[in-house]
Amino acid sequence: MATGILGIADLAAATNTTVYTVPADTFAVITVNVTNRNAASRDVRVAISATTTPTGAEWIEFDTELLGNGSLERGGIVLDATKNVVVYSNSTDVNAVIYGIETATS
Numbered sequence: 001m002a003t004g005i006l007g008i009a010d011l012a013a014a015t016n017t018t019v020y021t022v023p024a025d026t027f028a029v030i031t032v033n034v035t036n037r038n039a040a041s042r043d044v045r046v047a048i049s050a051t052t053t054p055t056g057a058e059w060i061e062f063d064t065e066l067l068g069n070g071s072l073e074r075g076g077i078v079l080d081a082t083k084n085v086v087v088y089s090n091s092t093d094v095n096a097v098i099y100g101i102e103t104a105t106s
Contacts, residue, residue, distance in 0.1 A: 007098040030100035031075040038093035039068040045088040
């Protein structure tokens, strides 16, 4: 089972990006970090989703303003097998890093 950085992505503008998917027969405890590398503010979204296209109910952050050169961190997130972490930014110069630990369920 993996530990440390589980997923990383430089986000494209206005695009849902699946940064991490929990392997089958596994659960994960993760932290999501989203960083704005630009001096201008960005709006970001983070979802824990059953698919790569989140429904309205799956967003845990939605159009949250990320100040210039700022970051957003959400920790202690427990994910079931096959769940996806999907991140979105309204513009470029934003990246997402998922780190944590995976544990077998059987």
